[in-house]
Amino acid sequence: MKQAARDAVFAKVEAASKIEDPLAFFPLFKKYDRNGLNLQIECKRVLSLNSSTVDWAYELTRDNMMYFYTQVDWVWNDKEKMEQFKDERAFYLLAYDANSTPVAFCLFRFSVDYGNEVIYCYELQLERQVQRKGLGKFLMQILQLIANRTEMRKVIVPVFRQNTGAYRFFREALQFDIDVYSPSTFSTYGNSSIHEILSRQTKFGEAVGLACYGDPCYCCD
Numbered sequence: 001m002k003q004a005a006r007d008a009v010f011a012k013v014e015a016a017s018k019i020e021d022p023l024a025f026f027p028l029f030k031k032y033d034r035n036g037l038n039l040q041i042e043c044k045r046v047l048s049l050n051s052s053t054v055d056w057a058y059e060l061t062r063d064n065m066m067y068f069y070t071q072v073d074w075v076w077n078d079k080e081k082m083e084q085f086k087d088e089r090a091f092y093l094l095a096y097d098a099n100s101t102p103v104a105f106c107l108f109r110f111s112v113d114y115g116n117e118v119i120y121c122y123e124l125q126l127e128r129q130v131q132r133k134g135l136g137k138f139l140m141q142i143l144q145l146i147a148n149r150t151e152m153r154k155v156i157v158p159v160f161r162q163n164t165g166a167y168r169f170f171r172e173a174l175q176f177d178i179d180v181y182s183p184s185t186f187s188t189y190g191n192s193s194i195h196e197i198l199s200r201q202t203k204f205g206e207a208v209g210l211a212c213y214g215d216p217c218y219c220c221d
């Protein structure tokens with residue numbers, strides 16, 4: 001992989017990470033008024049969010065996901081998880097109800113993954129009362145639009161295999177693929193992997209034949 005091409009990938013990710021409000025490109029998507037919901041959508045960097053919103057997002061994630069952690073015998077590490085939620089590269093796509101109470105969020109970063117510039121979606125979490133009303137799909141559509149606009153190659157999301165609802169949501173309703181770098185594609189894990197990395201390409205598609213220089217690098221370290 002040529003240094004110039006590598007530098008270009010990192011430069012693109014860095015430029016995207018500096019955009020103050022990626023949702024500003026899509027003003028029509030700042031409202032979700034369907035299926036009995038009337039919500040305001042906004043996109044903010046973590047540094048512009050108040051800490052109570054980050055705490056709410058964290059608690060919601062723990063409530064929604066703890067069951068799956070116990071099912072697969074993974075330890076929920078408060079410190080590591082909170083670091084992810086507060087990482088200064090983090091963006092939050094948030095949905096607020098009429099009382100300005102947050103009811104759903106998507107936590108993402110622009111990132112380099114195995115040589116590809118991507119949007120990595122760390123969390124998509126909805127309060128129970130707003131689930132199955134098309135909101136999750138809407139938020140992921142926004143992410144796909146932002147990925148296209150910033151010339152990322154794909155949107156990536158990790159999903160527990162045991163989380164069959166989310167798995168069907170991504171694979172069937174949103175037509176995400178099993179990513180080429182998902183654990184199940186490696187013979188060591190195969191069908192025994194606990195989670196899958198799912199992805200959906202943008203119109204810029206996946207680059208082929210790139211040497212790995214992910215951050216962190218999972219294949220070389």
Ligand SMILES: CC(C)(COP(=O)(O)OP(=O)(O)OC[C@H]1O[C@@H](n2cnc3c(N)ncnc32)[C@H](O)[C@@H]1OP(=O)(O)O)[C@@H](O)C(=O)NCCC(=O)NCCS
Pocket residue numbers: 064123124125126127130131132133134135136137138158159160163164165166168169170172173174
């Ligand atoms: C999974 C989640 C993000 C989906 O968002 P959502 O707004 O509830 O889903 P949508 O209404 O947009 O669903 C779109 C389609 O996806 C599929 N789908 C969504 N949730 C599903 C479920 N639990 N089981 C099966 N299919 C599901 C359906 O085809 C659905 O269309 P339909 O309702 O017309 O049948 C949301 O339910 C959630 O936050 N769950 C708890 C946390 C979680 O598991 N997050 C994902 C971590 S990877």
